[in-house]
Amino acid sequence: MNALYSLLFVFLLVLIPLFGVDAAHMKTFFGVCIPVTAFIIFIIGFASKVINWGRSAVPFRIPTTGGQFKSFDPQLFKQNKYDCPQTGAQTFVRMVLEVFAFRSLFRNTEVSLHETKDGPVVAYKSSKWLWLFAIIFHYSFFIVALRHLRLFLEPVPFFVNGLEFVDGILQIGAPTMYMADAGLVAGVLLLLGRRLINARINYISYVSDFFPLFLILAVALSGIYMRYYAKVDVIAIKELTMGLVTFSYVVPETISVSFFIHVFLVSVLMIYFPFSKLMHMPGVFMSPTRNMPNDTRAKHHVNPWNPDIKPHAYADYEKEFGVPMAEAGLPLDNPDNGKAPEEA
Amino acid sequence: MPKADELFKSIDYAPPTTGWMETPVDFSPGNWCYPAKPEKIQYMESKLPGLWGEAREWSPGDEDWKLPSNWKEIVVNGFRERLDKFRTLKLFMDICVRCGACADKCHYFIGSGDPKNMPVLRAELMRSVYRGEFTLAGKILTKLTGSRVMEEDVLKEWFIYFYQCTQCRRCSLFCPYGIDTAEMTMMARELMHLVGLNTNWIMEPVSNCNITGNHLGIQPHAFKDIVDFMVDDIEEVTGRRVKAPLNEKGHDILFITPSGDAFADPGIYTFMGYLTLFDYLDLDYTMSTYASEGGNFGSFTNNETMKKLNAKMYAEANRLGCKWILGGECGHMWRVVHQYMDTMNADLQGDQMTTPVNPITGTVFDTAAATKMVHITEFTADLIKHGKLPLDPSRNDHLRVTFHDSCNPARGMGLLDEPRYVLKAVCNNFFEMPAGTTREQTFCCAGGSGLNTEEILEIRLRGGLPRGNALKYVQDKHGVNTLACICAIDRATLIPLADYWAPGVTVTGTHELVANALILEEGEERTMDMRMEALPGYEDEDDDWTPPNM
Ligand code: SF4
Ligand code: SF4
Numbered sequence: 001m002n003a004l005y006s007l008l009f010v011f012l013l014v015l016i017p018l019f020g021v022d023a024a025h026m027k028t029f030f031g032v033c034i035p036v037t038a039f040i041i042f043i044i045g046f047a048s049k050v051i052n053w054g055r056s057a058v059p060f061r062i063p064t065t066g067g068q069f070k071s072f073d074p075q076l077f078k079q080n081k082y083d084c085p086q087t088g089a090q091t092f093v094r095m096v097l098e099v100f101a102f103r104s105l106f107r108n109t110e111v112s113l114h115e116t117k118d119g120p121v122v123a124y125k126s127s128k129w130l131w132l133f134a135i136i137f138h139y140s141f142f143i144v145a146l147r148h149l150r151l152f153l154e155p156v157p158f159f160v161n162g163l164e165f166v167d168g169i170l171q172i173g174a175p176t177m178y179m180a181d182a183g184l185v186a187g188v189l190l191l192l193g194r195r196l197i198n199a200r201i202n203y204i205s206y207v208s209d210f211f212p213l214f215l216i217l218a219v220a221l222s223g224i225y226m227r228y229y230a231k232v233d234v235i236a237i238k239e240l241t242m243g244l245v246t247f248s249y250v251v252p253e254t255i256s257v258s259f260f261i262h263v264f265l266v267s268v269l270m271i272y273f274p275f276s277k278l279m280h281m282p283g284v285f286m287s288p289t290r291n292m293p294n295d296t297r298a299k300h301h302v303n304p305w306n307p308d309i310k311p312h313a314y315a316d317y318e319k320e321f322g323v324p325m326a327e328a329g330l331p332l333d334n335p336d337n338g339k340a341p342e343e344a
Numbered sequence: 345m346p347k348a349d350e351l352f353k354s355i356d357y358a359p360p361t362t363g364w365m366e367t368p369v370d371f372s373p374g375n376w377c378y379p380a381k382p383e384k385i386q387y388m389e390s391k392l393p394g395l396w397g398e399a400r401e402w403s404p405g406d407e408d409w410k411l412p413s414n415w416k417e418i419v420v421n422g423f424r425e426r427l428d429k430f431r432t433l434k435l436f437m438d439i440c441v442r443c444g445a446c447a448d449k450c451h452y453f454i455g456s457g458d459p460k461n462m463p464v465l466r467a468e469l470m471r472s473v474y475r476g477e478f479t480l481a482g483k484i485l486t487k488l489t490g491s492r493v494m495e496e497d498v499l500k501e502w503f504i505y506f507y508q509c510t511q512c513r514r515c516s517l518f519c520p521y522g523i524d525t526a527e528m529t530m531m532a533r534e535l536m537h538l539v540g541l542n543t544n545w546i547m548e549p550v551s552n553c554n555i556t557g558n559h560l561g562i563q564p565h566a567f568k569d570i571v572d573f574m575v576d577d578i579e580e581v582t583g584r585r586v587k588a589p590l591n592e593k594g595h596d597i598l599f600i601t602p603s604g605d606a607f608a609d610p611g612i613y614t615f616m617g618y619l620t621l622f623d624y625l626d627l628d629y630t631m632s633t634y635a636s637e638g639g640n641f642g643s644f645t646n647n648e649t650m651k652k653l654n655a656k657m658y659a660e661a662n663r664l665g666c667k668w669i670l671g672g673e674c675g676h677m678w679r680v681v682h683q684y685m686d687t688m689n690a691d692l693q694g695d696q697m698t699t700p701v702n703p704i705t706g707t708v709f710d711t712a713a714a715t716k717m718v719h720i721t722e723f724t725a726d727l728i729k730h731g732k733l734p735l736d737p738s739r740n741d742h743l744r745v746t747f748h749d750s751c752n753p754a755r756g757m758g759l760l761d762e763p764r765y766v767l768k769a770v771c772n773n774f775f776e777m778p779a780g781t782t783r784e785q786t787f788c789c790a791g792g793s794g795l796n797t798e799e800i801l802e803i804r805l806r807g808g809l810p811r812g813n814a815l816k817y818v819q820d821k822h823g824v825n826t827l828a829c830i831c832a833i834d835r836a837t838l839i840p841l842a843d844y845w846a847p848g849v850t851v852t853g854t855h856e857l858v859a860n861a862l863i864l865e866e867g868e869e870r871t872m873d874m875r876m877e878a879l880p881g882y883e884d885e886d887d888d889w890t891p892p893n894m
Contacts, residue, residue, distance in 0.1 A: 005488065049438070056431040059647075062683050062756070064516040064524060066784040069758025072709045072722055076729055077761040083784070084758040098520075104445075105520045109780060111448040111810075113355060118820060120352040122454065122813040124780040130445060134520075201444040203359035204464055207488040209442050275481045280521055283439035288432050289522035294758060297715045301687045305429055307648055311655035311692075312391070312554045314663055317634050320555075321564045328565035330591050330633065333663075 003196060006210035010218050010265075017264040021257045030260040031240055031251045038267035045274025050282050059303040061296045064289040066107075084294050091293045098290055102138075105131040133194060137187025141216070143167055143180035144223075151241040173228070181224055188217045212278055215269055222262040230258045345802060348844055352809070355457045357448075364465055365472070365492060369501050376404040377507055377799050380547035385540065387551045392648050397540025404503060409496075415539045416494050420477055422535045427478070433531050436523045437474040440464065446515035446525070451788050452508050455806030460505050463515035463525040469505055470528055473498060503541050506532040508803060510792035511644075511676075512751035517784055529793075534646040542645070546794035549641040553653050557636040558603030564591075564633035570606050571631075574616050581616075581872050584864050586623035589630040591664070596703065597629035598661045601672025601720075602639040604832035605853070611835045613874045614673060614853025618720070620874075621855065624864055625704055625727070629670065635660035638677035639832060643684075644794035651688040654680055657717075662694035669717040670700075673853050675831035676792065678719060678759070679752035686714040705730040719753075721762040721830060724858060728769045734863040739870055740771035742880045743826040745857070746818045747776070748811065748838065749786035750831035760784070763830050763854050770861035775822040781814035791837030804837065805844050812845020819846050827851050 020026045067080025085091040097103040110127035113120065147164055150156045168176040192213050195205050226232045236252035237259060243250045272278070285291065315333070318325065322337025332338050346354065360367050385399035397418075402410045412418065427434045447462040448454060459465055468490060475482025475491030482491030492498065511526035536542065549559030556563055562570065571588045579585045589595065601618065605611035622629055635656045642649030661669055671681060693716060700709040700718045707726045709718050727733050747767055753759040760783050768774050781787050790807030791797075805812075818824040827838060827849050835851055842849040860873045871882035 002488070053431060053435050053438075056428050056434045058431045059429060060684050060687055062432070062524070062527070064513055064522055064755055065758040066517055066755070067758060068760045070711060071762065072707060072711050072718075072726065073729065076725070076765070080758070098522075102520055104518060104522065105443075108445050108518055109449075109785075111454055113352070113357075115349075115352070119816065120349060120813065121817075122810055130443060134443075198444070199359055200357065200447055200459070200462070201442075203364065203459055204442045204444060204447070204462070204468070206442070206490040207485070208490065275479070277439065277441050280439040280441050283435055284521050286431070286435055287439075287522040288435070289516055289524045289527075296683050296686060297681070297712045297717070298710065300690055300714050303687050306688065307651065309392070309648055309652045309655065311652055311659045314634050314659060317555075317557065324563060324565035325591075325633075328568045330564055330568055331593070 002205055002207045003192075003210045005207050006214045009207075009211060010214040013215070013265060013268055014218060014222075014261055017260045018257060021260045027251045027255075027260070028249070030264055031255070032244065032249045034267045035263050036244065038270040042270035042273055045271075046279075046282065049274050049279055050286070053283070053286055057304045058288050058292075059305065061292045061294075061301050062289055063292050063294045065294050069294055086293050086295050086298075088293060091291060095285065095291055099284060102131055102134055105134060130194070133187060133190040136183050137191055140180040140183030140187050144178075144184055144220075147178070147180070151238050152245050154242060175227060175231075177228075181220065181227075184220045185217065185224070188213055188220065192217070208276060212269070212272065212276060215265060215272070219262065219265045219269060222258060222265060226256075226258045226262055230256055232256050232259050345805075351802075351806065355455065355806075355809075357457050359459045364459060364468070365487065367460075369460075369497075369504050371405055371500070371504070373405055374800065374802055375504060377543035377545050377795065377797050379403065380542045380544040384544065384547040384551045385542070388547065388554070388649070391554060392652060395534075395537055395646055395648060396542070397538055400540060402540075404500070409500065409541070411496070411499075411539055415496075415499070418538050419499065419535050420494055422538045423474070423531075424478070426531050426534065427474075430527070430531065432524060432527045436467065436521075436528060437471050439521050440467065440471065440523055441520075442468075443520065446519050446523070449515045449518045450509075450525075451512070451514070451790055451810045452510075452803070452807045455790075455809035456803070460501075461508060463519075466505050466509060467523065467525050467528050469498070469502055470532055499536070499539075499541070502532050503536060506536070507543060507795065508800075508807075510751070510788045510790060510795055510807070512788035512792060513755045514751065514785070514788065517755060530643075530647075533644065537645055543794060543797075545797040545799075546641060546644045549794075550645055550649055550653070553637050553641055557632070557634045557656065558606070559637050559639060559641055560603055560607050562603065562606065562636070567606065567633045567636055571619075574612060574619060577876065578616050578620055578874075581874055581876060582620065582864055582870065583868070584620075584623065586619050588619050591632055591634070592630040593664050595628050595630040595664065596667045597627065597670050598635070598657075598664060598666035598668075599629050599631050599670045599672070600635055600638045600657055602674035602677055602832035603637045604639065604674075604836060605672060606636070608836065610839075610850070610852055610856065610875070611832050613856040613859075614832075614835065616874050617853065617855030617857070617859035618672060620859040620862060620864070621724070621733075624862060625732075628703060630664060630666070632660045632664065638671055638674045638681075640677055640680040641794065643676055643680050647684075647688075650680060650684065654685055655689045655692055657685075658689055658692040658694070658697075661697060661716075662692070665696055667696060667698045667716075668700035668712075670720060670723055671717055672720050673830040673832065673855065675750035675752040675833055679756040681715060681717050682753075682757040685717065690714065702726050704732050719759060719762070721759065721766050721854060724855070725762045725765045728766060733769075733858075735770055735861045736863050737770050737772045737861050739860050739873065739879060740857050741773065742873075743771060743852075743857070744773040744775065744822060744824045745771050745826045745828050745852075746774070746815065746822075746824045747782075748789070748815075748827055748829040748834060749783055750829055750834055751786060751788050751792060753830060754784055754786045758784075759830075763828075766854055766858060767828055770857045773822075775818050775824055777814040777818050781810060787811040787814065789831075789834045789837040789841060791841075792833055796833055796837050801840065805841065808837075808841035808845060811838070812841050815842060815849055816846040819849055825849055828854050828857060830854050
């Protein structure tokens with residue numbers, strides 16, 4: 001049901017520019033006003049959310065450790081440097097592996113129950129599907145996004161050219177098919193499929209889980225349509241996009257409606273981004289269980305709001321239990337506490 | 345209580361047909377722990393005012409939980425306050441993508457199939473309220489985005505499911521963003537405490553710890569009696585009358601262990617192990633009746649109480665003039681010591697406290713330079729490495745041993761190899777449980793974080809399935825009959841768990857085995873182990889006792 005709502009919603013979103021652009025003067029609206037506004041909302045929303053997180057204290061150093069910590073005898077007990085980092089550099093490596101290789105997901109397992117003749121067995125097997133789907137999706141998305149820099153920079157930086165070259169190395173079709181385009185669509189479909197088919201994942205999925213997937217799928221498909229089928233006027237588009245960057249807006253007449261649909265969907269994605277779970281993107285860098293060294297026993301660390309709380313005083317303890325303590329022969333700080341009330 | 349295989353058959357991972365927000369919660373007895381006795385709450389309120397709500401008699405089985413009239417305001421405001429105080433909370437409310445990687449990592453889910461025991465949904469119980477109360481999108485779109493407002497039913501659901509989380513953090517290890525459901529459980533419990541939703545099995549230990557120094561409420565003279573008994577027993581086993589200094593000033597080291605070790609089988613054997621070891625070393629140490637609890641039950645309530653109870657350790661080290669603290673085998677004690685202690689209470693450390701140095705080997709424990717506190721397995725491993733302990737591991741030959749990594753030292757610290765090193769030095773038959781159930785992937789005993797109570801035994805046994813099954817595996821495969829651990833809660837909770845899932849396996853602390861193997865003087869012959877059970881070859885003719893599983 002949630003998936004259906006999301007699909008419907010994205011469908012409606014496509015219709016807006018489809019009909020909107022044909023109306024008079026709406027090209028400027030869809031080609032300039034909406035994307036610029038969306039970009040501003042994205043930047044401000046993104047930044048304020050991150051700042052908002054940053055405002056909250058990190059009172060305790062609570063890394064989740066995976067593997068042996070740095071022991072008093074590092075030779076005898078070999079530290080697992082990147083799952084149980086002790087220094088900033090080690091923590092940095094842990095984060096790099098986390099961000100670029102999705103390391104935690106890589107260790108994912110799947111549980112299953114079996115009844116054997118020797119009794120019940122709980123089995124765990126490595127399950128790397130989610131890792132694989134996520135890697136395909138994120139890297140494809142990343143490469144596609146980078147490739148778009150070509151439209152916003154003049155001259156086009158060498159790495160964008162290089163990336164395009166590598167991405168299109170298979171040289172299938174004309175215009176050359178990019179692997180990342182296929183990867184992005186495949187990635188979204190795989191993640192969607194997982195969400196739809198796996199009953200447990202389906203159970204925990206909201207509209208807000210399906211919607212971004214459908215939206216990104218629509219973005220990708222509209223882009224692909226534009227490039228491979230509609231064969232839009234790229235020169236004209238670059239004129240428009242460079243206009244956006246240089247604040248001298250032009251909307252060339254030759255741009256077809258598929259472009260406006262694509263831009264509109266991207267704009268929706270940008271607006272949606274800061275208010276959604278997509279913020280896991282900056283969030284992963286800030287996760288306190290991952291981005292702190294496991295050195296709390298070795299180094300002092302400050303809790304900015306550390307409450308002023310003192311232990312139950314020993315003196316009170318001795319007052320309360322002094323008599324039996326004295327009888328048991330336990331030493332007392334104040335011998336008077338050891339006297340029975342009638343003696344005192 | 346169903347039989348083990350019946351219980352196993354009853355597990356169904358297929359989610360219900362109703363959405364999770366519509367699926368009602370089962371409040372029948374057995375699903376919840378008893379609430380705290382009012383006097384315990386009154387006492388704590390007098391010590392840490394404003395954190396406990398009103399003390400009252402109530403029951404989770406009743407319709408009316410006697411919440412204060414402004415309960416919602418209290419909870420929502422408390423929530424808002426904690427979002428600012430804990431970045432973890434705020435961040436983890438926003439960034440979960442519901443990928444489900446954590447879903448089947450929780451032992452309670454594995455053993456129950458209840459989807460609300462999937463860490464992701466457990467946290468959603470809170471996140472839904474966060475969205476509904478604090479975010480614009482959540483307010484507008486409500487259920488479609490998984491948001492809802494705080495209602496009495498929601499709070500009641502919290503009570504059930506946040507007291508079905510042992511804060512073991514296994515889920516956090518597998519989450520791509522390190523989302524720590526244990527952290528959210530802690531916050532949810534803090535919030536529930538504000539309106540007087542608590543459990544007696546936590547609150548009674550908490551108040552006992554504050555009054556008497558230990559969670560069992562053992563008064564100082566009784567504590568001394570217990571220790572004296574153990575000294576007698578050690579003498580019977582080893583022929584040596586060991587010193588057991590209590591509350592003595594002028595020693596370098598203060599030894600603090602969970603009081604569970606002073607109280608019941610098999611913890612007492614571990615305690616006897618410590619005493620035997622220290623006496624052999626002629627260690628310059630003392631124990632304390634005032635700081636007679638290492639386990640921090642405050643960490644199951646709120647961080648204020650955690651801090652207050654932890655502070656005793658430094659206070660007592662100062663009073664007695666100790667330079668550093670040696671800590672016994674305990675899970676959540678060590679999570680608190682490792683991750684919180686110095687941050688919370690470093691200002692209470694006296695000038696006399698120094699970076700710990702092992703007086704026997706000279707090893708400087710730089711890794712504990714801030715807390716001034718060393719784990720006993722680090723200490724013993726260091727001794728063994730330097731050849732300071734004459735050991736006869738064959739005295740443990742009747743035991744076939746496996747090791748249970750306690751969650752807190754494993755995932756909140758990284759203490760994995762030291763206990764293994766010690767165990768392998770003191771026993772000849774050591775076997776690991778299957779990969780995926782040990783080290784950082786270890787499974788909880790299902791009784792941590794204050795859930796070690798009889799009221800919810802079935803839940804505990806369900807949660808204990810993953811550990812129990814791994815144990816059964818090594819029992820069948822290697823004839824394992826002994827489960828060693830380094831946690832006092834484990835020593836209590838793993839016994840019913842093993843009896844249920846892997847009958848025939850006994851539970852032991854690591855230092856019990858150390859004391860078994862330790863040769864106190866040359867030529868010494870032992871006929872009994874620390875449990876006063878005859879070693880093989882020394883069985884009494886007319887004693888029909890045989891070592892387990894032989
Ligand atoms: S693994 Fe992390 S991101 Fe995925 S559902 Fe669980 S808590 Fe959320
Ligand atoms: S912390 Fe442990 S008990 Fe709690 S949800 Fe995570 S895996 Fe389950």
